Amino acid sequence: GAVVSQHPSRVICKSGTSVKIECRSLDFQATTMFWYRQFPKQSLMLMATSNEGSKATYEQGVEKDKFLINHASLTLSTLTVTSAHPEDSSFYICSALTGGGYGYTFGSGTRLTVV
Amino acid sequence: ILNVEQSPQSLHVQEGDSTNFTCSFPSSNFYALHWYRWETAKSPEALFVMTLNGDEKKKGRISATLNTKEGYSYLYIKGSQPEDSATYLCAAAGGTSYGKLTFGQGTILTVHP
Numbered sequence: 001g002a003v004v005s006q007h008p009s010r011v012i013c014k015s016g017t018s019v020k021i022e023c024r025s026l027d028f029q030a031t032t033m034f035w036y037r038q039f040p041k042q043s044l045m046l047m048a049t050s051n052e053g054s055k056a057t058y059e060q061g062v063e064k065d066k067f068l069i070n071h072a073s074l075t076l077s078t079l080t081v082t083s084a085h086p087e088d089s090s091f092y093i094c095s096a097l098t099g100g101g102y103g104y105t106f107g108s109g110t111r112l113t114v115v
Numbered sequence: 116i117l118n119v120e121q122s123p124q125s126l127h128v129q130e131g132d133s134t135n136f137t138c139s140f141p142s143s144n145f146y147a148l149h150w151y152r153w154e155t156a157k158s159p160e161a162l163f164v165m166t167l168n169g170d171e172k173k174k175g176r177i178s179a180t181l182n183t184k185e186g187y188s189y190l191y192i193k194g195s196q197p198e199d200s201a202t203y204l205c206a207a208a209g210g211t212s213y214g215k216l217t218f219g220q221g222t223i224l225t226v227h228p
Binding site: 009034043044045049095103106107108109 | 156158218
């Protein structure tokens with residue numbers, strides 16, 4: 001079946017630095033990738049939707065200059081958290097549209113801690 | 116934005132028990148309802164996608180039903196096993212077939228041997 005590889009699984013960074021999270025589709029072409037984050041005891045919340053070769057669409061309240069999304073190829077999408085602050089500490093997870101209008105395949109997530 | 120709610124938040128059962136949990140969602144502008152099984156440190160695993168009122172899906176000991184008129188879905192696990200322990204997520208999609216998923220908070224199931 002379809003697999004999305006996400007890394008790193010965990011990252012600790014200093015406040016003010018940038019962190020890049022990668023999601024790769026291993027055996028299919030991911031035209032559309034969704035990025036979610038999850039704060040403790042809350043549900044997965046959609047941050048943005050990216051389509052290969054075009055600019056990402058951000059959800060209301062998500063700063064596009066802070067969360068840079070690049071989807072330059074059909075197998076790779078990246079999320080860069082720029083100038084990270086402790087309040088950006090969260091669980092980030094990607095999901096690719098697998099096909100047929102119904103299937104979504106998830107990465108395994110990244111736990112970001114900003115100290 | 117859809118409001119998706121799951122209950123209970125957590126559930127402890129004994130091995131062999133059957134159990135069920137609920138996902139409720141707005142019935143208007145509904146397209147699809149997804150169920151996922153999510154084990155710690157792994158990717159959420161797709162269980163079911165349902166779109167039509169009255170849909171029933173089954174996968175081994177796990178089954179799900181959908182009522183789009185009243186806005187709820189049930190997930191059933193028959194004869195729970197310790198390996199069924201996981202977080203079960205539901206997500207609703209509205210609008211187009213490539214619509215965004217709105218997730219509930221999940222139900223954490225623990226099956227005790």
